[in-house]
Amino acid sequence: MLLRIFSYMGKYKKFAFLAIICVTAESVFELLVPLLMADLVDVGVANGDRTYIYVKGMQMVLCALCALVLGMGSARFSALAGQGLGAGLREAQYEKLQHYSFSNIDHFQVSSLVTRLTSDVTNIQNSVSTGLRPFCRGPVMLFTATGVAFTLNGELAMIFLVALPVLAVLLFLIISHVRPLYTKMQAAIDTVNRIIQENLTAIRVVKAYVRGDYEVEKFAQGNAALRRQAETSFRLAAMNMPAMQFVLYATILGLLWFGGGLIRSGRMQVGELTGFLSYVMQILNSLMMISNVFLMMTRSMASASRILEVIDEKVDITDEDARDIQVEHGSITFDHVWFKYKADAKEYVLSDVSFDIAAGETVGIIGQTGSAKSTLIQLIPRLYDVTKGEVRIDGIPVREYPMTHLRDAIAVVLQKNTLFSGTLLDNLKWGKEDATMEEVEEACHIACVDEFIDRLADGYQTEMGQGGVNVSGGQKQRLCIARAILKKPKVLILDDSTSAVDTATEGKIRQGLREKLPDMTKIIIAQRISSVRHADRIILLDDGRVSDIGTHEELLGRSRIYQEIYESQKEGADL
Numbered sequence: 001m002l003l004r005i006f007s008y009m010g011k012y013k014k015f016a017f018l019a020i021i022c023v024t025a026e027s028v029f030e031l032l033v034p035l036l037m038a039d040l041v042d043v044g045v046a047n048g049d050r051t052y053i054y055v056k057g058m059q060m061v062l063c064a065l066c067a068l069v070l071g072m073g074s075a076r077f078s079a080l081a082g083q084g085l086g087a088g089l090r091e092a093q094y095e096k097l098q099h100y101s102f103s104n105i106d107h108f109q110v111s112s113l114v115t116r117l118t119s120d121v122t123n124i125q126n127s128v129s130t131g132l133r134p135f136c137r138g139p140v141m142l143f144t145a146t147g148v149a150f151t152l153n154g155e156l157a158m159i160f161l162v163a164l165p166v167l168a169v170l171l172f173l174i175i176s177h178v179r180p181l182y183t184k185m186q187a188a189i190d191t192v193n194r195i196i197q198e199n200l201t202a203i204r205v206v207k208a209y210v211r212g213d214y215e216v217e218k219f220a221q222g223n224a225a226l227r228r229q230a231e232t233s234f235r236l237a238a239m240n241m242p243a244m245q246f247v248l249y250a251t252i253l254g255l256l257w258f259g260g261g262l263i264r265s266g267r268m269q270v271g272e273l274t275g276f277l278s279y280v281m282q283i284l285n286s287l288m289m290i291s292n293v294f295l296m297m298t299r300s301m302a303s304a305s306r307i308l309e310v311i312d313e314k315v316d317i318t319d320e321d322a323r324d325i326q327v328e329h330g331s332i333t334f335d336h337v338w339f340k341y342k343a344d345a346k347e348y349v350l351s352d353v354s355f356d357i358a359a360g361e362t363v364g365i366i367g368q369t370g371s372a373k374s375t376l377i378q379l380i381p382r383l384y385d386v387t388k389g390e391v392r393i394d395g396i397p398v399r400e401y402p403m404t405h406l407r408d409a410i411a412v413v414l415q416k417n418t419l420f421s422g423t424l425l426d427n428l429k430w431g432k433e434d435a436t437m438e439e440v441e442e443a444c445h446i447a448c449v450d451e452f453i454d455r456l457a458d459g460y461q462t463e464m465g466q467g468g469v470n471v472s473g474g475q476k477q478r479l480c481i482a483r484a485i486l487k488k489p490k491v492l493i494l495d496d497s498t499s500a501v502d503t504a505t506e507g508k509i510r511q512g513l514r515e516k517l518p519d520m521t522k523i524i525i526a527q528r529i530s531s532v533r534h535a536d537r538i539i540l541l542d543d544g545r546v547s548d549i550g551t552h553e554e555l556l557g558r559s560r561i562y563q564e565i566y567e568s569q570k571e572g573a574d575l
Helices: 002-047 050-099 102-106 110-117 119-152 160-201 203-208 212-237 240-264 270-312 373-378 403-408 424-428 437-446 473-486 503-516 552-558 560-574
Strands: 332-339 350-357 362-367 388-393 410-413 491-495 521-525 537-542 545-550
Touching: 002 050, 002 119, 002 270, 050 110, 050 119, 050 270, 110 119, 110 160, 110 270, 119 160, 119 270, 160 203, 160 212, 160 240, 160 270, 203 212, 240 270, 350 373, 350 388, 350 545, 362 373, 362 560, 373 491, 373 521, 403 410, 410 473, 424 437, 424 473, 437 473, 437 503, 473 491, 473 503, 537 552, 537 560, 545 552, 545 560, 552 560
Parallel strands: 362 521, 362 537, 410 491, 491 521
Antiparallel strands: 332 350, 332 388, 537 545
8 A cells, every 4th residue: 555655756756765875874874883982982991092082083973973964864855755745646636536527526525535635645745754764764773783782792682582572562552453543533534624614615604594603513523523533543652652661761771780790790891881772772762763653654554545545436437438539510319318326326316318409409408496407417518427328419429429528519507606716817718718808708798797897896807716706696607607608619508507697687698699609509407487488499307207398388388397387487476
């Protein structure tokens, strides 16, 4: 798993290798210091040789300076490698998300995806930035210092054969228990992010219903759950330090006890014991480094598995059946289409839907709430794939079109109108980046955007703010329609996208589409019969099935469901 994660480091791998080289060289210089100190004491001090003491002292200073420079280099290179890995993981996840279908996104909560792109990546990033040095330094110091310790005094070094197994058992027990806790903690972060996201998205509803206190209480509960989970995880992880210190001090006491006996018996010199203790400290410190690295890796692996879930998610809508073709005219055929959102769902959302739409035709789709009108049109640009049956454009199954070309030929104005931060012109050019101002103005004229654009402070350069908060609902709908028109698609789908527009303006938009874009296939989904009554044909949906197809007059004369909708809206208008 970690090898896969590190593969996303890309060009920053060189910094990781440089950090490893610096750490290894630093460790070598640090390991020379105790040897030099032992010689200084046993030879220089014992013989009163000042020249020897100065030479060895200068050598120790030189080794320390080299270790300092190499340590600074390893810290810098580790930080660069960690930041590069974090950037690579975020980019890989975000790129994968762009290929997700709606059903893929439905597998994850949005808050969880945000956590995986931020908090989980940060965990791995920090583990590399702060853990690469001890990860390399610990083993080098451990094996080298242990080898030198056995060389200095093999009898005294036998104490490690008792200390190391005890340390290994304690570390295993801590890590095996703390790893599942880290996974739960990340899930708790998901929950907190979800609460925050819901509250900020629906802040106007919260304030309108005076539910601020309820939202505060809900957040407090989620936040408390995260705190409890974090406390449990870190409390157990914090046991690592006392365990290491217990073994450290017990080992030092044992060495002093047995080393003192060896000195009294003349089998060991004081300088030798001093140097030996220095190596012991390095060995035990390296063990503490390794244990901390294992703890960081434990948390990183919990985050890594969550990140790889996003990257490994199988995209269910692909171009594997695609040919190098493009939509030419825009005729649409639904051939006995069945659809359900999940394969194991008991009921179909759409059942045996069949109809034809000619190129350039204007077709309205109407039905009661929940009749699957929006679901129907999402099958045309393959936002979802049909479960059974076939959707064809120009007589060719939509699966055979490359998705880029297919979706470029179809413009959908969804129920939820979305504008992005940036200027009004930037938002309009989402439909066509290289559009001229003449094309922009023409699209705005058809969508009746020109009726209010002059009233905006900076015209086309007006900053929209996040989500277009500085324009009304009707203005936002018209901007989204203009953006779709500017794309000059073969098929234009308006999914209840004039609900916030008055009937007079809606009539102007409808007239503009009919006169200016006669060859474009237009599908209009609406709740109001007035929005579709002038269409060439109207498709009446009822509980996911096609109830009837015809003009307004034909349906009004023969369809009971259509008559009921018409009468209810007529009565509502008369009240």
